[in-house]
Amino acid sequence: MIMTITKVKAKNPYVVDCSKKPTAVKTPACREEETKGAAGDDSKIPSDFGQGKGKQTGRQEELDEGSYDSEADEGYDDSEAVEEVKLSAKRDWKESYVQQLPKWVKKLMGHIVLDINEEWSVQILGLQKPGTKQGLFNNxxxxxxxxxxxxxxxxxxxxxxxxxxxxxxxxxxxxxxxxxxxxxxxxxxxxxxxxxxxxxxxxxxxxxxxxxxxxxxxxxxxxxxxxxxxxxxxxxxxxxxxxxxxxxxxxxxxxxxxxxxxxxxxxxxxxxxxxxxxxxxxxxxxxxxxxxxxxxxxxxxxxxxxxxxxxxxxxxxxxxxxxxxxxxxxxxxxxxxxxxxxxxxxxxxxxxxxxxxxxxxxxxxxxxxxxxxxxxxxxxxxxxxxxxxxxxxxx
Known part of the structure; x- marks a missing residue:
């Protein structure tokens, strides 16, 4: 069973809940990385990424385009959706979530935190493919x-x-x-x-x-x-x-x-x-x-x-x-x-x-x-x- 990221209005709008650890995303080094950016259109990270309820990674086209419609989720209560993701995604995301994420999110892989159960969370370091840059690994x-x-x-x-x-x-x-x-x-x-x-x-x-x-x-x-x-x-x-x-x-x-x-x-x-x-x-x-x-x-x-x-x-x-x-x-x-x-x-x-x-x-x-x-x-x-x-x- 493979989890996919889909556009929904009521339930499961979030697959990767980065806002749960905003301090991990907004380290000084990460702010510098956002300021400098990276080559290519897919490196345009939303300026409000990880800020407050409803301002987290969500619908597929918003992630792919690097844009975010802040009015669309105004007043949205995501607590029920987050709880459902915790239960339904425990085993689904482990095989293919990296490939499904937009490229600009992959650049932040070292900052993505996922809940796997009520006791433990996991932070993924590196990508599936080998890399030579700092924070990436080869075997x-x-x-x-x-x-x-x-x-x-x-x-x-x-x-x-x-x-x-x-x-x-x-x-x-x-x-x-x-x-x-x-x-x-x-x-x-x-x-x-x-x-x-x-x-x-x-x-x-x-x-x-x-x-x-x-x-x-x-x-x-x-x-x-x-x-x-x-x-x-x-x-x-x-x-x-x-x-x-x-x-x-x-x-x-x-x-x-x-x-x-x-x-x-x-x-x-x-x-x-x-x-x-x-x-x-x-x-x-x-x-x-x-x-x-x-x-x-x-x-x-x-x-x-x-x-x-x-x-x-x-x-x-x-x-x-x-x-x-x-x-x-x-x-x-x-x-x-x-x-x-x-x-x-x-x-x-x-x-x-x-x-x-x-x-x-x-x-x-x-x-x-x-x-x-x-x-x-x-x-x-x-x-x-x-x-x-x-x-x-x-x-």
């Missing part, structure tokens, strides 16, 4: 929250974009290295004691740099290892080798000090370890994608236990990928093939499913300490890959 992967900023590994654009929440997630800085042997391709990033630890799949290495983006050290791994996800435990870098089916632990000198391949009482070799994250008790969480579970290792990479099993029920997953924890130790898992986020307690007990039916193949995730902002990179599908970050936040 975004690892995510990390750091002091209210969102770090995005923009892999095929050879950079890490740093997005500022108080600027409506606009890109305010980036980390890139142009002097590498091969192109810098960051897949994952984490922060430990003001230092960035980055897995660079383009050069098959771990990069450690300071807050000024000066490289402090690189850890080259052997050719039979393919670095993937990364976290830091007590100063040791822990990475997944997704092709070699291993989890590896390096000290800061670059020495391999421990590895895990599946030895242990569970007697199940790890298969395609996708992501790694630190648990609240100091242990290490690994998403074992092809075994459809989450493995728990101690700090020396010894097996402790496993969570989840293959399936679609509560506490079950299919091809789990990204994983993260909040300040309370709750565990969030990208349940890729079930198109949802699974939330577990710190001991692995099932709590709830999030955004079920609203995501399309979630692959990487970052959760802020309070657990009320969740950033997810979505894969889409092979025929129509998506280059977006969806930031869910509680109302």
């Amino acid at each position: 975004p992967n690892g995510l990390r929250w750091h002091h209210g900023q969102l770090l995005v590994c923009d892999t095929n654009n050879n950079r890490i974009q740093i997005l500022a929440k108080h600027y409506s997630y606009r890109s305010v800085d980036e980390i890139r290295f142009d002097s590498m042997t091969n192109a810098f391709q960051p897949w994952a990033v984490t922060v430990y004691r003001k230092e960035y630890y980055i897995s660079d799949i383009g050069n098959n290495q771990i990069i450690i740099c300071d807050k000024c983006h000066e490289i402090l050290q690189t850890i080259a791994v052997t050719p039979d290892i393919s670095v993937h996800s990364i976290t830091v435990i007590a100063g040791f870098a822990v990475v997944t080798d997704h092709k070699g089916n291993k989890v590896l632990k390096y000290n800061k000198k670059g020495n391999l000090v421990a590895k895990y391949q599946g030895q242990g009482s569970e007697n199940t070799p790890i298969k395609y370890p996708h992501s790694v994250a630190p648990a609240s008790n100091g242990s290490i969480l690994v998403s074992d994608a092809n075994n459809h579970n989450i493995k728990v290792l101690d700090s020396d990479l010894n097996y402790v236990e496993s969570f989840c099993a293959e399936g679609t029920g509560k506490g079950q997953v299919r091809y789990p990928q990204g994983i993260d924890v909040d300040a309370r130790g709750n565990i969030y898992i990208c349940d890729k093939l079930n198109n949802r986020i699974v939330k577990l307690g710190s001991n692995g007990n099932f709590l709830r499913n999030l955004f079920e039916g609203d995501l399309e193949y979630p692959t990487n995730i970052a959760v802020n300490p309070a657990g009320d902002e969740i950033a997810v990179s979505v894969f889409g599908n092979i025929a129509r890959p998506v280059n977006q970050i969806w930031v869910f936040f509680k109302k």
